[in-house]
Amino acid sequence: MNAISETSRRFPHLRQDFTASLVVFLVALPLCVGVAVASGVPAELGLVTGIVGGIVTGLLPGSSLQVSGPAAGLTVLVFGAVDAYGLPVLGVIVLAAGLLQLAMGALKLGRWFRAISLSVVEGMLAGIGLVLIAGQLYSAAGLAAPASGLDKITGLPGAAVDALGSAEALTSLALGAGTVAVMVLWKRLPGRARTVPGALAAVFLATAVTAVFGLSVATVEVNGLLDSVQPPGAGAFGELASIGVLGTIVAFTLIASAESLFSAAAVDRLHRGPRTEYNKELMAQGAGNTVCGLLGALPMTAVIVRSSANVGAGARTKASRVLHGVWLLLFAALLPSALALIPLPALAGILVHAGWKLIPFRGLVSLWRRHRGEALILVVTAVSIVVVNMFEGVLIGLALSVAKTAWEASHLKLEIIDKGAGPVQAHLSGNATFLRLPKLLESLEALPQDRPVELDLSGLHHLDHACRTALENWAERHSATGTDPVKVTEPAKTAV
Numbered sequence: 485m486n487a488i489s490e491t492s493r494r495f496p497h498l499r500q501d502f503t504a505s506l507v508v509f510l511v512a513l514p515l516c517v518g519v520a521v522a523s524g525v526p527a528e529l530g531l532v533t534g535i536v537g538g539i540v541t542g543l544l545p546g547s548s549l550q551v552s553g554p555a556a557g558l559t560v561l562v563f564g565a566v567d568a569y570g571l572p573v574l575g576v577i578v579l580a581a582g583l584l585q586l587a588m589g590a591l592k593l594g595r596w597f598r599a600i601s602l603s604v605v606e607g608m609l610a611g612i613g614l615v616l617i618a619g620q621l622y623s624a625a626g627l628a629a630p631a632s633g634l635d636k637i638t639g640l641p642g643a644a645v646d647a648l649g650s651a652e653a654l655t656s657l658a659l660g661a662g663t664v665a666v667m668v669l670w671k672r673l674p675g676r677a678r679t680v681p682g683a684l685a686a687v688f689l690a691t692a693v694t695a696v697f698g699l700s701v702a703t704v705e706v707n708g709l710l711d712s713v714q715p716p717g718a719g720a721f722g723e724l725a726s727i728g729v730l731g732t733i734v735a736f737t738l739i740a741s742a743e744s745l746f747s748a749a750a751v752d753r754l755h756r757g758p759r760t761e762y763n764k765e766l767m768a769q770g771a772g773n774t775v776c777g778l779l780g781a782l783p784m785t786a787v788i789v790r791s792s793a794n795v796g797a798g799a800r801t802k803a804s805r806v807l808h809g810v811w812l813l814l815f816a817a818l819l820p821s822a823l824a825l826i827p828l829p830a831l832a833g834i835l836v837h838a839g840w841k842l843i844p845f846r847g848l849v850s851l852w853r854r855h856r857g858e859a860l861i862l863v864v865t866a867v868s869i870v871v872v873n874m875f876e877g878v879l880i881g882l883a884l885s886v887a888k889t890a891w892e893a894s895h896l897k898l899e900i901i902d903k904g905a906g907p908v909q910a911h912l913s914g915n916a917t918f919l920r921l922p923k924l925l926e927s928l929e930a931l932p933q934d935r936p937v938e939l940d941l942s943g944l945h946h947l948d949h950a951c952r953t954a955l956e957n958w959a960e961r962h963s964a965t966g967t968d969p970v971k972v973t974e975p976a977k978t979a980v
Contacts, residue, residue, distance in 0.1 A: 497800035497801055497803070498803065500798045500799060500800050500804075501799055501800055501801055501803040501804040501807065502803075502804075502807060503797060503798060504794050504797035504798050504799035504804040505799075505803070505804040505805070505806075505807030505808045505810075505811065506808075506811065507679075507681065507793055507794070507796075507797040508551055508790050508793055508794045508797065508799075508804065508805065508808040509807075509808045509811035509812060509815075510680065510681045510684045511681040511683060511684070511789065511790055511793045512534050512551070512553055512790050512808060512812065513531075513534075513684065513812065513815065514683045514684055514686075514687045514826075514831070514834055515530075515553070515554070515556070515683060515787075515789070515790070515834065515838070516530035516531050516533065516534040516553060516554055516812070517530050517531065517704065517823060517826065517831060518530075518556075518831035518832075518834045518835050518838075519554040519555065519556055519559055519782065519835070520533075520554060520782060521704060521828065521831050522556075522559045522563065522616070522619070522620060522623070522831070522832075522835050523554075523558075523559050523562040523563050523566065523782060524562075524563045524566045524567065525562070525566060525571060525574070525782060526705070526707045526712040527704050527705070527706065527712075527823050528706075528707060528708070528709045528712035528713070528816060528820065528823075529712055529713070529780070529781045529782050530554045530781075530782055531709070531812055531815070531816045532709070532712070532713060532776070532779055532781040532782075532816070533553055533554040533776050533781045533782040533783070533784050534553040534554060534809065534812045535809050535812045535813045535816065536772050536775050536776050536779070536781065536784065536809070537551065537552030537553040537554075537772055537784045537805075537809065538551070538552070538553070538805055538806055538807075538808045538809015538810070538812060539806055539809035539810065539813070540771060540772050540775050540809075541768045541769060541771065541772035541784065542802055542805035542806040542808075542809055543802070543806055544764070544767070544768035544771060544772075545761060545764045545765075545768065546748075546760060546761055546762075546764040546765030546766070546767070546768040546769075547748045547751060547752075547760040547761075547765045547768075547786070548757055548758050548801060548802050549751055549754075549755055549757060549791065549794055549795050549799055549802070549804070549805070550744075550747060550748050550751045550760070550765070550786045550791045550794075550805075551786065551787060551790035551791045551793075551794050551805045551808065552744070552768075552769065552772055552784045552785065552786045552787065552805075553784055553787055553790060554782040554783070554784060555740075555743065555784070555785040555787050556612070556616060556835060556838040556839065556842065557608075557609055557612050557739070557743050557785065557842065558736070558739065558740060558743075558782075558783055558785060559612070559616055559835070560612050560615045560616060560619070560633065560874060561732070561735060561736065561739065561874045561875075562574065562782060562783065563619075564631075564732075564873070564874070565577055565732050565736075567631065568728065568732075569723060569726075569728075569729060569732075570720075571714070571780070572714065572716050572717060572719070572720040572780065573716070573720045573723045573729065574716075574780065574782075575714075575715060575716035575720065575776075575777050575778070575779070575780035575781070576716045576720045576721055576723060576724065576729070576777065577729060577732055577733050577736055577777070577783075578736065578773050578776050578777035578781070578782070578783045579716070579773070579774055579776075579777025579778060580724070580733045580777070581733050581736040581737040581740065581773055581777070581783060582769075582770045582771065582772070582773030582774030582775070582776070582777050583770065583774055584733070584734075584737045584770070585737060585740070585741055585766055585767070585769050585770025585773060586767055586770035586771065586774065587770075588737075588741070588766055588770075589763045589764065589765075589766035589767030589768075589770055590763075590767065592763045593763070593766070594741075594745060594762035594763035594764075594765065594766035594767075595762050595763065597741055597742050597745045597746075597762070597766075600742055600882070601858070601861065601881075601882070601885040602746075602858075603851070603858040603859070603861040603862040603865070603881070603885065604861060604862075604865055604878065604881040604882055604884075604885050605742055605743070605746055606844050606847065606862050607861060607862040607863065607864070607865025607866045607869075607881050608739065608742075608865055608866075608869065608874075608877070608878050608881065609743075609842040609843075609844075610842060610843045610844060610848075610862065610865075610866035611633075611865060611866035611867070611868070611869025611870055611874075611877055612839070612842055612869065612874070613838075613839040613840065613841070613842030613843040614633070614637070614839070614843065614866060614869075614870050615633040615636060615637075615839075615869065615870055616835055616836075616838070616839035616842070617836050617839040617840060618633070618636035618637045618640060619636050620660075620832040620833075620835045620836045620839065621640060621643070621832075621836065622636070622643055623660075623828060623829070623831075623832035624656060624657050624659075624660030624661070624829045624832035624833060624836065625643065625646075625647040625653045625654075625656055625657045625660075625829075626652060626653050626656040626657075626701065626702060626828075626829070627643055627646060627647065627653065632873075633869065633870040633871070633873075634870055634871050637870065652700055652701075655699055655700065655701060656701045656702070656827075656828075656829045657829070659690055659693065659694065659699065659701055659827055659829040659830060659833075660829035660830065660832045660833040660836070661833065662686075662689075662690065662693070662833070663686045663687070663689075663690050663829070663830045663832075663833030663834060663837075664686075664833045664836055664837050666682065666685060666686040666689055666690075667682040667683060667686045667833070667834070667837045668837070670682030670685055670686070681793070683834050683837075686830065686833065686834065687826060687830050687831070687834065690826075690827055690829070690830035690833070691825050691826055691827060691830065694825075694827045695825065699827070701827045701828065701829055702827065702828040702829075703824055703825060703826060703827050703828060704823045704824055704825075704826045704828065704831070705824070706820060706821060706823050706824040708820060709816050709817065709820055713779050713780060713781070714780045715778055715779060715780050716777070716778075716780055731875055732875070734875070735874055735875035735878070736783055738878070739874070739878065740769065740773065740783055740784070740785045741766060741769065743785045743786070744765065744766070744769050744785045744786040745760075745762055745765065745766065745786075747785070747786040747787065747788045747791060748760040748762065748765055748786060750788055750791075750792075751786075751788070751791045751792070751795065754791075754792060754795045754796075755795050757800070765786075769784065769785070769786065772784050789838070789841075790808075794808075843866075844862075848862060848863070857888050857892075858888075860884075861881055861884045861885055861888065862881075864880065864881065864884055865877055865878065865880065865881030865884070868880040868881065890917075890919060891919055893915055893917070894914075894915050894916075894917035894919040894920050895914045895915055895920075896912065896913075896914040896915060896916050896917075896920040896924065897912070897913045897914050897943075898910065898911070898912055898924060898927050898928075899911040899913075900927070900931070902932075906936075907935065907936040907937060907938045907968075907971070908931055908932065908935050908936070908937050908938070909937075909938045909940065910928065910931070910937060910938065910939050910940065911940045911943060912924075912939070912940065912941050912943060912944055913943030913944060914943070914944065914945065915944070915945055915946040916941075916944050916946065916947045916948065916951040917946065917948045917950070917951060918948060918950040918951060920951075921950060921951055921954055924951070924954075925954060925958060928955075928958050928962075929958065931962070933962065933967070934966075934967060935967060936967050936968035936969075936970070936971070937962060937967075937970045937971070938970075938971045938973070939955070939959065939970055939971065939972045939973070940973045941955075941972065941973055941974055941975040942973050942974070942975055943975075944975040947975050955972075958970075959972065
């Protein structure tokens with residue numbers, strides 16, 4: 485009794501955290517395996533990343549209830565990296581990304597990720613979702629998917645024709661569609677039935693149907709946990725001289741960090757516990773990715789699906805996420821052969837469902853009504869990722885976001901007052917920058933040349949050098965026609 489009392493005193497929320505850890509484990513298990521298979525790596529490596537995310541990152545300070553592991557949001561990028569450079573180099577990329585995250589956290593750069601436009605992040609996730617859905621539709625039918633995102637989408641009609649002509653492909657596709665249907669309908673069941681996560685229930689039912697009816701569909705290939713964990717060798721580190729590898733490292737770092745910190749902000753809105761310390765959370769993510777890189781595993785991010793399940797299950801402390809990593813470790817050690825029973829179309833169905841949830845359909849409609857510029861950035865970012873690639877697509881989105889902000893910051897109003905006699909009065913207010921210069925000069929040059937002009941700049945908050953020089957040149961030209969010199973009222977001293 486004394487031991488129990490002491491445990492209760494030291495861990496007052498152990499019961500809630502224990503229950504929540506089981507829920508998160510059941511949610512994480514099929515996702516870890518599905519993300520690994522979709523990324524083109526052994527299924528066990530997804531479990532390794534989930535284990536590290538729970539036990540290593542889970543123990544570190546930052547966000548108390550956020551859960552980390554392999555994420556669907558990085559699947560497309562990881563698959564491309566493995567396809568281009570090989571599995572051994574993936575460990576080097578993840579290791580380098582983890583070290584960069586540690587450095588950024590130490591330099592207190594975590595908070596700056598909160599300054600990234602939400603439209604760019606949502607556009608990034610939408611683009612990933614589109615590519616993920618397209619790629620997994622091929623997997624659901626047992627077909628080989630094209631390499632690029634655009635080819636995946638444009639090739640779907642041809643793939644549909646191929647699938648209709650094959651009984652095996654139709655069987656595989658039906659199993660994947662059934663998995664999606666179970667996940668969608670699972671939310672409508674009574675509360676007690678929903679105690680089991682929908683993804684786990686869908687995989688279990690698909691596995692059972694495959695076994696009972698002897699369906700001829702592909703299943704997960706099992707290599708064994710120890711055989712799958714292969715730390716990168718010296719030769720893999722030589723690839724760091726490649727510009728492509730360095731660009732991939734930067735992409736991993738920025739995307740994983742942004743997704744994790746945006747997830748942290750979302751999770752903070754779900755509970756009333758301690759708020760996230762962003763720099764510490766970035767370092768926790770970096771430590772986890774460093775370990776994953778050393779083990780040759782998948783990169784990790786904080787995952788909103790697992791995190792929200794953790795909060796919803798009543799977790800109170802970080803013990804729940806650490807315990808979920810322990811349960812993943814026990815499963816990987818004791819029941820690895822169970823993975824070989826899971827049909828690949830079921831995992832494809834789970835990822836199609838996950839990809840669909842990455843696309844903010846309702847949010848986009850609302851955003852278009854309120855902020856069309858932001859909606860345009862979201863769409864362009866998503867399309868760029870599909871057409872070009874992940875890294876360049878995000879850069880295009882960021883460039884558009886900066887350009888939009890600069891354009892809005894240069895808001896300038898010109899008011900002309902002409903009473904028919906006497907000087908024409910021109911009042912400028914707002915921010916006069918080179919972006920508004922063409923239209924401004926066009927309006928000023930349209931003023932009557934035979935009338936004096938009073939140019940009032942006192943309403944300006946900012947007047948850049950290009951605008952000042954252009955206004956001075958215009959004033960000289962206007963005065964050279966024989967009219968009185970332009971009378972200029974200077975802006976306040978702060979308008980520089």
